[in-house]
Amino acid sequence: MSEVFDVVVVGAGPGGLAAAATAAETGLKVCLIDDNPAPGGQIWRSSVLKGPSADAAGWMRRLAERQVEVRSGCRAVVAGGLTCAGARTLRLESQRGYADIGFGALILATGARERFLPFPGWTLPGVFGAGGLQAFVKSGFQIAGKRVVIAGTGPLLMAVAANLRAAGARIAAVIEQAPWPQLAQFSSWLAFSRPGKLIEGAAYGLKLLGVPCRTGAWVTRASAAGAEVEQRLHSVTVSTGRDSTEIETDLLAVGFHLVPNTELAQLLHCRLEHGYVKADAFQRASVERIYGIGELTAIGGVEKAQVEGRIAALAVAGRFEDARALFPARDRWMRFARRLDAAFALREELRTLADGDTTVCRCEDVTQKELAGCRSWREAKLHTRCGMGPCQGRICGPATQFLFGWSAPAPRPPLFPVEIAALEEPFAQAVVETGQPVSSSST
């Protein structure tokens, strides 16, 4: 059994919520699917203590008014049959099993994940992603009284530090690898072009008064204490290139900005450009009736994602003039995205953080020295199993790209490890092949 919708939106972050609501408000039948337990994406993740984010709740009300079907805890694993030919169907996986869904148009809002760069000790218990630790705290992990070092790069670090401090953590240090002059240049651009964003940053700064914040510095090692089987993080070594210091800490939250989740787009044969989904002015990807929005087209944050979601939805509905009216706002946020990229560009020193024994592929425990002899991602996979574990290269792929300059080929179905039942059953025949939005029906 397969249900068909005029529009399927994948990803319920700010962009996906905006796209789903806007599409539904034009009268289209919309389904919004999302891998997380509740809508909001990463940035608007609800907190067990504070409840859902007000922003997400606002969009959710609009979705409810228009009877948008929201499927949380649900992800696409295969597109249009195992060969992906004529893909107009997605096979979805949830805790309940597998189901197919047909779409007239597909808006991809799959967002971004943190970039992780390997360094000695980064696999120790007590080391988390920066956004990762924030997500665990919002999801019920009590951090009060714990010492935390926050490190890596990107605007997320300050936000995470402020939020964790508000949750009772003792922030031992915030360590940003970008050099101060580069950040100062970005700040002065913000002052003229995006004063709201500068104020947002300053507000985080105020919440972090008294916290040592360093720029042009990075963590070179996480060291453990305890017996081998019960190893836990004990301290981190921070370098500026000239000198290094050791900071004792309970937890390390470390992330190197974000990389887009392009796998589903690639599975659907959408073209990438500089690692992002190539989209035209109406957010159309290179494959007919597929749209890419938000972090997929450039890492630019919530405002860009929402305006792109609205543009895509209006384009799907054929309301091109309304969509066009949003171009100037979108283009402004696109410039912000490019500035972000430049401000938080990764420094060369980070390429040499991993020593020979540092694990690069966490799923298969492949070390740097095993990979150093390989010439490509493919060779590395064949010789070492790098990227062949359950995450399918989502963590080590961006790392090896930075360390060795490798680029991973487009993913093959299934997108994630699935039960064999996901592949055995034939797809339902609810494949939509007309160029028009289809009327709602199910087979």
Place this chain on the structure above:
Amino acid sequence: MHRTIAISVNGTPLEVPSGATVAAAVLQAGATSRVSVRGEPRQPLCGMGICYECRVEIDGRPHQRSCQILCLPGMQVTTE
């Protein structure tokens, strides 16, 4: 006060706030989630269902991404 849920992690009872994920409960219990190919203890990393470091057994089902699953009353979580 917020409502709490009673679960067990490796046989030990644990109270978590309503809406907590299994990964948060595993961390709160001070447990590691899995043991790597070479025998290293691991904890959840990404918090968003990508890295698979958080996978645990939930009510007898192995390899569940604990960061994407909410705790339910009586849930039995087993980690490596």
